[in-house]
Amino acid sequence: MPSEFDLIARYFSRGPVQRADVLLGVGDDCALLEVPAGRQLAVSIDTLVEGTHFARDADPRALGHKALAVNLSDLAAMGAEPAWATLALTLPAADESWLAAFAGGFLALAERHGVQLVGGDTTRGPRSITVQVHGFVEPGRALRRDGARAGDLVYVTGTLGDAGLALLAQQGLFVGLGVLDGLRERLDRPTPRLAEGRALAGIASAAIDVSDGLAADLGHVCAASGVGATLFLERLPCSAAVRDYVAGTGDWSVPLAAGDDYELCLTVPAARQAEAEALGATLPAGLHWIGTIERVAGVRLVLPDGGTIDQAPVGYDHFAGDD
Amino acid sequence: MPSEFDLIARYFSRGPVQRADVLLGVGDDCALLEVPAGRQLAVSIDTLVEGTHFARDADPRALGHKALAVNLSDLAAMGAEPAWATLALTLPAADESWLAAFAGGFLALAERHGVQLVGGDTTRGPRSITVQVHGFVEPGRALRRDGARAGDLVYVTGTLGDAGLALLAQQGLFVGLGVLDGLRERLDRPTPRLAEGRALAGIASAAIDVSDGLAADLGHVCAASGVGATLFLERLPCSAAVRDYVAGTGDWSVPLAAGDDYELCLTVPAARQAEAEALGATLPAGLHWIGTIERVAGVRLVLPDGGTIDQAPVGYDHFAGDD
Numbered sequence: 001m002p003s004e005f006d007l008i009a010r011y012f013s014r015g016p017v018q019r020a021d022v023l024l025g026v027g028d029d030c031a032l033l034e035v036p037a038g039r040q041l042a043v044s045i046d047t048l049v050e051g052t053h054f055a056r057d058a059d060p061r062a063l064g065h066k067a068l069a070v071n072l073s074d075l076a077a078m079g080a081e082p083a084w085a086t087l088a089l090t091l092p093a094a095d096e097s098w099l100a101a102f103a104g105g106f107l108a109l110a111e112r113h114g115v116q117l118v119g120g121d122t123t124r125g126p127r128s129i130t131v132q133v134h135g136f137v138e139p140g141r142a143l144r145r146d147g148a149r150a151g152d153l154v155y156v157t158g159t160l161g162d163a164g165l166a167l168l169a170q171q172g173l174f175v176g177l178g179v180l181d182g183l184r185e186r187l188d189r190p191t192p193r194l195a196e197g198r199a200l201a202g203i204a205s206a207a208i209d210v211s212d213g214l215a216a217d218l219g220h221v222c223a224a225s226g227v228g229a230t231l232f233l234e235r236l237p238c239s240a241a242v243r244d245y246v247a248g249t250g251d252w253s254v255p256l257a258a259g260d261d262y263e264l265c266l267t268v269p270a271a272r273q274a275e276a277e278a279l280g281a282t283l284p285a286g287l288h289w290i291g292t293i294e295r296v297a298g299v300r301l302v303l304p305d306g307g308t309i310d311q312a313p314v315g316y317d318h319f320a321g322d323d
Numbered sequence: 324m325p326s327e328f329d330l331i332a333r334y335f336s337r338g339p340v341q342r343a344d345v346l347l348g349v350g351d352d353c354a355l356l357e358v359p360a361g362r363q364l365a366v367s368i369d370t371l372v373e374g375t376h377f378a379r380d381a382d383p384r385a386l387g388h389k390a391l392a393v394n395l396s397d398l399a400a401m402g403a404e405p406a407w408a409t410l411a412l413t414l415p416a417a418d419e420s421w422l423a424a425f426a427g428g429f430l431a432l433a434e435r436h437g438v439q440l441v442g443g444d445t446t447r448g449p450r451s452i453t454v455q456v457h458g459f460v461e462p463g464r465a466l467r468r469d470g471a472r473a474g475d476l477v478y479v480t481g482t483l484g485d486a487g488l489a490l491l492a493q494q495g496l497f498v499g500l501g502v503l504d505g506l507r508e509r510l511d512r513p514t515p516r517l518a519e520g521r522a523l524a525g526i527a528s529a530a531i532d533v534s535d536g537l538a539a540d541l542g543h544v545c546a547a548s549g550v551g552a553t554l555f556l557e558r559l560p561c562s563a564a565v566r567d568y569v570a571g572t573g574d575w576s577v578p579l580a581a582g583d584d585y586e587l588c589l590t591v592p593a594a595r596q597a598e599a600e601a602l603g604a605t606l607p608a609g610l611h612w613i614g615t616i617e618r619v620a621g622v623r624l625v626l627p628d629g630g631t632i633d634q635a636p637v638g639y640d641h642f643a644g645d646d
Contacts, residue, residue, distance in 0.1 A: 029398075029468070029532060030458075031366050032467075040356065043353055043457075044353040045411050046411070075353060077352040078353040078355070088368050088370045090372055121368055124375050130370065130411045143352075144355075145352070224350070
């Protein structure tokens with residue numbers, strides 16, 4: 001049985017990305033890194049826990065992808081350019097085939113975005129994965145949550161509700177579809193919207209990634225910014241599968257409150273609408289107008305029939321309802 | 324019941340340290356940070372898992388201290404000046420009294436070293452704690468593991484084996500002492516040797532913190548540097564309790580192979596011996612000569628009676644012996 005150090009070295013030291021700004025990577029007490037002159041450092045840390053965020057039999061390759069993707073999504077939401085990652089892995093046993101697949105998924109996504117794994121820790125215990133990512137952003141261009149102002153326009157990238165519908169299907173709560181493979185891909189292998197965040201840094205007034213559900217996450221932006229918002233449900237960009245589901249059930253909670261899509265929700269000052277939309281047309285995931293920022297707190301909904309809901313339902317919260 | 328976000332905000336947002344280089348702390352998708360011009364960034368991540376690193380009934384205040392301390396110890400071993408920490412906390416339930424005590428221990432140590440908590444994640448699951456620390460070091464002065472050369476002298480700070488003896492006592496394997504409180508303090512609330520690491524940065528040729536046991540950790544330095552070492556057991560600095568234990572049992576494994584002391588083991592070129600020892604005399608934990616670096620690989624021991632052991636026993640390894 002290889003030791004802890006051998007395991008880390010075998011699966012993670014020989015990553016495909018070798019960056020010039022990494023002076024010392026995996027294997028010492030610390031990694032030694034160089035932030036480019038004139039850039040700010042953006043960092044985010046997130047944990048995925050077996051039984052809470054993924055099932056025991058989850059595909060380890062998809063899990064390796066997702067553990068990095070959800071963190072890269074935070075960099076995207078900040079308008080930052082990704083650079084480095086660290087990985088703290090807790091495993092019940094040193095299962096080499098699991099590790100090889102997990103490392104494969106993790107490192108493939110890292111390579112796609114030029115991210116080098118620079119440090120880590122491997123411990124024994126109930127399976128969980130903590131990743132921290134590090135990126136760079138130019139001073140004044142970071143997309144914070146607190147920059148939305150009344151009169152700004154609300155946009156979202158990509159489509160909403162695919163991951164939520166896949167989760168319903170996986171739980172056996174929705175069986176109406178033959179097109180689940182694409183939805184599953186959205187749930188298991190989310191795409192961090194890094195190009196979109198980079199393009200809109202310096203243009204959007206605020207941003208967040210949609211991990212708890214659109215209504216909840218836009219609510220975080222509104223709370224941080226001291227504003228409110230109105231969303232127009234018929235403007236929510238949805239895949240054909242989600243459109244059919246909503247048409248058949250009347251259940252808007254899938255695009256509105258289900259998490260895990262990892263799209264970006266951004267606010268844009270009206271003065272920069274044309275610029276943002278021109279850019280949006282060139283972006284892989286597109287950029288869709290869905291609502292407006294207003295002075296009055298809270299997130300309000302306008303239904304397709306013109307009716308309104310004063311308080312949008314919010315998404316999943318890990319500790320809500322404990323007592 | 325407060326939500327996940329409220330919990331984080333309540334216990335960790337209002338930390339006592341507010342640094343000017345933190346442009347945006349807890350509460351956005353990322354923290355935004357500024358590394359001082361001309362400094363390198365040192366980062367390290369470590370996880371403590373219930374059942375592996377601590378018991379279910381462990382004092383949460385001590386645990387908060389230890390989770391940060393073991394990471395700061397990695398910065399110390401690099402000769403880095405600590406700046407920021409992130410915390411990923413997984414808990415079976417939102418136990419507010421546990422959280423308050425844990426945060427108290429964590430933030431008290433953070434304040435002592437001017438460390439600001441800049442980000443985090445709270446998830447539900449089996450209890451575990453992952454901390455990443457970030458510090459600064461001047462180019463060329465970092466204490467790497469790979470810098471030891473034949474002829475260098477081997478030093479250690481503080482005393483060795485206190486935490487190991489406390490662990491034996493805690494496990495009921497050693498009952499010979501009435502002075503356990505001080506030892507328990509060493510196990511539960513280790514002191515990261517930050518002043519010692521900073522002072523010796525640029526003087527020592529290599530360093531590591533003693534977390535797996537002296538023999539194992541010096542072995543890592545030797546392997547990374549392509550050298551070997553001889554340790555003189557009678558030179559190992561020990562508290563009265565550990566000296567008595569070794570005298571009574573003949574068991575050198577406590578100071579030599581037990582982990583968790585979080586002292587620093589450093590190598591110093593002979594040309595800088597006087598400088599290092601003069602500095603050592605001014606340091607809180609002191610600096611003790613214990614051996615020499617040699618060309619031949621491996622860690623050898625010289626016993627007090629002049630006998631020798633060709634291969635030192637090594638310390639704890641999380642995945643060793645799996646099959």
